[in-house]
Amino acid sequence: MAILWLGLLLGVSFLATPVKFEAVSLALPVALDVGRVTFALLAKVEWLFTATIVVAILLSPPPRLLRWSCFGALTLVLLVQALWLLPALDARVAAILAGGAVAPTNHHLLYVVAELAKALALLTLSGEALWSLSGRNAGCGRSAPASVASLPSDPAALRFQGN
Incomplete structure (x- = not known):
């Protein structure tokens, strides 16, 4: 789930959003309105990802400290x-769409920093999950899968027994 969320985040926040402002035929108010709608939907989808990741962490074997730390940062x-940045940015877009002038703020920069923090947490969570699935951390308190554990320990027994 973290990898899917990371892909969505990178696609929307770091690819599609900046590119739409490069389209000369797209007026700034329209681009801002599309961005407002896009990020409102993205926020809802991210809460769904959050719920699925919590379930995945609860069902995953220990150790879970890194997983919970990344999840806490994401949340x-x-x-x-949700409580501060998006409402502030939505108010700015509404003022621009109404034809008003808005004073410069750091809200967009803070939003980009927040997106980078999410990307870093998701990358870490994804990497840890892949590492966990790879079985390379068997020495970290996890046992080998049953198919590996049932192999004979004598190398001679592993040779092909042909006719």
């Missing part, structure tokens, strides 16, 4: 975005 960033 904190989502809360800051």
